[in-house]
Amino acid sequence: MPEPATAGAAAVQVPKAAELVAAQLRRQIVLGERVEGELFPPELKLMTELGVSRPTLRQALRILENEDLVRIHRGRNGGTRVSRPATATAGRYLNNLLLFQGATLDDVHTARLLLEPAAVADIAGTLDAAAIAELRSSIADAQRQTDAAEVRRIGARFHVQLVELTGNRSLTLFAELLTGLLDVPMERHNIDRLEKQIPSQAAGLLDHHSRVVDLIEAGAAREAARHWREHLDAVHQRLKETVNTSTVLDLEI
Known part of the structure; x- marks a missing residue:
């Protein structure tokens, strides 16, 4: 049969x-x-x-x-x-997934190094006056602030803006997710220390923002990417001063 x-x-x-x-x-x-x-x-x-x-x-x-x-x-x-999809919700899922995979803040930093300098190089020499003015306005806004949390928020948004200007929605979302993963540890770091660093170290990091805009406007793609890579390393070094970035991501970091 x-x-x-x-x-x-x-x-x-x-x-x-x-x-x-x-x-x-x-x-x-x-x-x-x-x-x-x-x-x-x-x-x-x-x-x-x-x-x-x-x-x-x-x-x-x-x-x-x-x-x-x-x-x-x-x-x-x-x-x-x-209720439309929200980046914050996706960020929570991503954080849980990365925690399960054993990812660290060092991993997140490496992801930013692969993403943001490439984005900076891509937009160098391509932005119109309005886009350049918007970037400079963001920097000026941060420089006027005296509240540590607000300086951090504006600075984080600037990182996303650079990727957003590539016009690639997928990369922009990824940049927002990475920024969200760094939000809690960066907030703790700034609450404890940033007040003492304004206008010295914090202002220095904002100067990095101004410099990258100058290089983007001038169309110096390679130099802009190198400068932004160094800036990301400086930001990560600040975080390492108070957080063990080599340990697995923790929801309560």
Whole structure:
């Protein structure tokens, strides 16, 4: 008697109905077909629209809630609202994944060395006057600040701006994620020490920012990349003064 055609074949994982519904709604959210804060239709209407049962719909919404793509408010006046993807959420997932993989702050620093100097070289000599002015405005804003946390925030944003100016969305998101990974340890470092370093060491790092803009404007790609690599090394050295950067990333660093 012949064996069934499927005998010996690897089992194929068939997506559950709830996963398919979640994928459909996820696509609508990501593509902007459902906007931030939009209230989903009542449960019965949404069941009809999607052609699914109540348990399937609820499970699909729980999947999206776990992904921070919807917010579910229960009760008489409750409902489900759209919550667009956030970099902070992705950063938390990335931090957990890197922690599991045994990554360190030194690893994060190396990633920045591979990303940011290359971005600087790419934009050198290509920016218009408005983009250069925006970079200089960011530096001036940081120089006016006396609050350590605000100086750090503006400085971190400047790093992302440099990558953002390449026009590559994937690299920009990666730069934002890397900045988020450094945020907590850098914040602790600055709270403890930055007040004592303004205007000396902190101002020196801001001078590095001004210099890289000069080199970018002049179109000196190689020198700009080298300068920015040295700047990143200086920032990392500051962090190493108070944090063991060779240990595995910790959520509570």
